[in-house]
Amino acid sequence: MDKQAITIYDVARQAEVSMATVSRVVNGNPNVKPSTRKKVLEVIEKLDYRPNAVARGLASKKTTTIGVIIPDISNAFFSSLALGIDDIATMYKYNISLANSDGDAQKELTVFNTLLAKQMDGIIFMGRRITDEMLEGFSRTYIPIVLAGTIDPKGEIPSVNIDYRSASKDAISLLVSHGNEKIAFVSGALIDPINKQRMNGYEDVFLENRHLSYSEGLVFETNYSFEKGKELAKHVKNAGTTACYVTDDELAIGLMDGLLDLGVAIPEEIEIITSNNSALTEFVRPRISSITQPLYDLGAVAMRLLTKLMNKEEVEERNVILPYDIEEKGSTRKV
Amino acid sequence: MDKQAITIYDVARQAEVSMATVSRVVNGNPNVKPSTRKKVLEVIEKLDYRPNAVARGLASKKTTTIGVIIPDISNAFFSSLALGIDDIATMYKYNISLANSDGDAQKELTVFNTLLAKQMDGIIFMGRRITDEMLEGFSRTYIPIVLAGTIDPKGEIPSVNIDYRSASKDAISLLVSHGNEKIAFVSGALIDPINKQRMNGYEDVFLENRHLSYSEGLVFETNYSFEKGKELAKHVKNAGTTACYVTDDELAIGLMDGLLDLGVAIPEEIEIITSNNSALTEFVRPRISSITQPLYDLGAVAMRLLTKLMNKEEVEERNVILPYDIEEKGSTRKV
DNA sequence: TTGAAAGCGCTAACAT
DNA sequence: ATGTTAGCGCTTTCAA
Numbered sequence: 001m002d003k004q005a006i007t008i009y010d011v012a013r014q015a016e017v018s019m020a021t022v023s024r025v026v027n028g029n030p031n032v033k034p035s036t037r038k039k040v041l042e043v044i045e046k047l048d049y050r051p052n053a054v055a056r057g058l059a060s061k062k063t064t065t066i067g068v069i070i071p072d073i074s075n076a077f078f079s080s081l082a083l084g085i086d087d088i089a090t091m092y093k094y095n096i097s098l099a100n101s102d103g104d105a106q107k108e109l110t111v112f113n114t115l116l117a118k119q120m121d122g123i124i125f126m127g128r129r130i131t132d133e134m135l136e137g138f139s140r141t142y143i144p145i146v147l148a149g150t151i152d153p154k155g156e157i158p159s160v161n162i163d164y165r166s167a168s169k170d171a172i173s174l175l176v177s178h179g180n181e182k183i184a185f186v187s188g189a190l191i192d193p194i195n196k197q198r199m200n201g202y203e204d205v206f207l208e209n210r211h212l213s214y215s216e217g218l219v220f221e222t223n224y225s226f227e228k229g230k231e232l233a234k235h236v237k238n239a240g241t242t243a244c245y246v247t248d249d250e251l252a253i254g255l256m257d258g259l260l261d262l263g264v265a266i267p268e269e270i271e272i273i274t275s276n277n278s279a280l281t282e283f284v285r286p287r288i289s290s291i292t293q294p295l296y297d298l299g300a301v302a303m304r305l306l307t308k309l310m311n312k313e314e315v316e317e318r319n320v321i322l323p324y325d326i327e328e329k330g331s332t333r334k335v
Numbered sequence: 336m337d338k339q340a341i342t343i344y345d346v347a348r349q350a351e352v353s354m355a356t357v358s359r360v361v362n363g364n365p366n367v368k369p370s371t372r373k374k375v376l377e378v379i380e381k382l383d384y385r386p387n388a389v390a391r392g393l394a395s396k397k398t399t400t401i402g403v404i405i406p407d408i409s410n411a412f413f414s415s416l417a418l419g420i421d422d423i424a425t426m427y428k429y430n431i432s433l434a435n436s437d438g439d440a441q442k443e444l445t446v447f448n449t450l451l452a453k454q455m456d457g458i459i460f461m462g463r464r465i466t467d468e469m470l471e472g473f474s475r476t477y478i479p480i481v482l483a484g485t486i487d488p489k490g491e492i493p494s495v496n497i498d499y500r501s502a503s504k505d506a507i508s509l510l511v512s513h514g515n516e517k518i519a520f521v522s523g524a525l526i527d528p529i530n531k532q533r534m535n536g537y538e539d540v541f542l543e544n545r546h547l548s549y550s551e552g553l554v555f556e557t558n559y560s561f562e563k564g565k566e567l568a569k570h571v572k573n574a575g576t577t578a579c580y581v582t583d584d585e586l587a588i589g590l591m592d593g594l595l596d597l598g599v600a601i602p603e604e605i606e607i608i609t610s611n612n613s614a615l616t617e618f619v620r621p622r623i624s625s626i627t628q629p630l631y632d633l634g635a636v637a638m639r640l641l642t643k644l645m646n647k648e649e650v651e652e653r654n655v656i657l658p659y660d661i662e663e664k665g666s667t668r669k670v
Numbered sequence: 671t672t673g674a675a676a677g678c679g680c681t682a683a684c685a686t
Numbered sequence: 687a688t689g690t691t692a693g694c695g696c697t698t699t700c701a702a
Contacts, residue, residue, distance in 0.1 A: 017672075017673085018672065018673045018674075019673085019674095020672070020673060020674080020675095021671085021672060021673075024671095024672090031671060031672085032671070032672085033671060033672085036671080036672085055678090057678090058678045058679065058680085059677080059678055060678085061678075
């Protein structure tokens with residue numbers, strides 16, 4: 001027996017008005033005489049009536065719910081974005097349907113489709129890589145989609161990011177300015193567009209500093225995890241590098257931990273700079289220097305952009321680039 | 336113009352069958368002749384028909400969506416639970432509506448109500464404290480609710496937890512067995528039921544070890560954050576304690592960092608043991624010893640319990656207690 | 671300012 | 687095995 005037995009019809013009957021009037025009251029439509037509004041409100045109160053959002057969604061074709069596809073909710077980077085998304089969504093009275101994709105292409109597609117079936121008003125997609133199938137799925141629907149902290153190589157989907165290429169270039173240039181000549185590039189999958197951009201930034205540095213020579217032996221591709229970083233430590237050390245740019249914080253922390261185990265002094269012998277400046281970078285000793293991305297804002301702005309798209313407002317820029325900075329902490333030398 | 340213009344009716348017409356038959360095919364009802372099933376499937380494919388889950392929800396009174404209320408999505412403890420919830424939810428074909436509450440009582444109430452309005456089939460609640468209003472809200476609805484990693488002092492709401500009292504007692508007893516006599520209890524809000532239980536465990540230790548005397552000066556109440564832990568370091572040191580039990584990992588890491596800054600050797604001079612064994616405890620040097628809670632399982636089991644409740648299956652135990660353990664790492668001494 | 675009535679797209683008896 | 691027919695609870699013209 002559902003307690004949710006009271007419908008708009010019950011309220012209408014008891015208040016001796018039509019369903020339409022109740023609907024108007026509930027939706028704050030001004031075209032209601034104050035006295036009848038009052039009467040309706042009283043009955044609503046008395047009956048403890050709660051509008052059924054599903055019925056409303058069917059009738060109005062709006063669910064006031066947006067879908068969020070996230071690779072890993074327990075990952076500090078993405079959950080920070082999610083927090084920003086949630087805050088702004090709440091501000092604009094939207095709810096969030098959250099779906100973890102494990103970064104699995106098949107699962108992304110599946111959850112995307114169920115999100116569509118559930119009539120989301122919009123979708124925010126986060127992922128390290130976007131498959132062509134996914135892109136095609138995006139283009140086959142008319143509901144607005146925004147990428148947060150996620151790159152569409154074709155630049156067709158509205159998105160919010162920082163300039164990863166320029167950021168990594170700056171980070172690495174900083175290391176160059178410290179006199180480092182053998183700088184390692186420690187990254188997650190190089191096929192990921194975001195890492196491709198970072199790699200471009202790495203290469204840019206060589207173009208500007210002709211005395212440096214690019215060496216494949218200084219590029220390390222692995223997975224985003226503490227353990228992988230730790231495993232990599234000896235290879236990084238053996239490569240004779242004196243500084244590393246790392247594309248993920250956990251990876252960077254693992255790398256540093258491994259290097260410390262090998263007796264390497266950080267930052268005296270090897271400098272490290274990472275990419276996300278998540279809280280983790282503040283928890284370790286020494287603190288890890290990092291590119292600072294406005295993680296929360298990346299999510300918040302993406303959500304704000306989505307609201308505009310959902311309202312069919314004009315948006316001046318569909319591919320938003322947020323500013324970054326570099327925070328020098330304990331894992332890089334003071335000069 | 337919605338691309339989602341094709342309805343079950345369109346399919347029915349083109350396939351020259353009734354809506355009911357299409358519905359049967361879509362829902363895998365076996366009472367359909369293979370040949371007509373095939374025909375319907377073809378039309379579905381051709382038209383790229385996707386069932387509207389909102390309409391289905393209205394008609395069937397099931398949304399196959401569950402609500403999840405979480406204090407902070409970017410907190411390692413809760414997001415680990417969320418991951419477990421999501422995995423099992425996906426396994427049982429449920430979607431998740433996620434709502435961040437900031438641990439704010441008012442917001443919890445608000446999101447709970449919108450979740451009800453959106454006709455969730457069930458709700459998983461996580462929070463550090465449950466207000467009476469919230470409890471009353473829970474009791475006013477018939478949809479199943481499960482608490483994950485969250486304590487209802489009255490024990491009325493189905494829940495999944497570990498035995499926090501016993502766990503903290505064990506952790507502290509370990510510190511006693513190392514010869515410590517002044518053991519600090521460093522906690523978040525003592526009013527939170529979970530911390531009350533831990534406090535009880537702390538007190539239990541004194542009952543069993545008459546040579547120890549309880550002192551208020553050894554109980555530190557603060558907020559869950561790295562900074563607060565760091566601030567607390569000097570007070571903890573000045574209190575002359577030689578060991579601390581901490582109820583939160585970030586707090587513990589902050590405390591350790593602060594103590595290290597003060598030149599205190601960990602674990603030689605002060606031992607630390609924390610409560611959640613999140614990945615963070617592995618990132619710092621020394622590694623932090625911890626009670627190990629099955630975080631993922633806490634969420635997974637809660638979700639599994641919820642599915643049973645939603646299916647009106649008999650459940651033997653509505654208040655599930657999962658096992659814990661203690662992992663001795665670098666912040667406690669080997670004996 | 672209010673009401674009547676036609677859907678929204680689907681499910682679920684009930685027939686056949 | 688298939689079709690008919692009511693709804694599900696609400697919004698939204700269109701009239702009045």
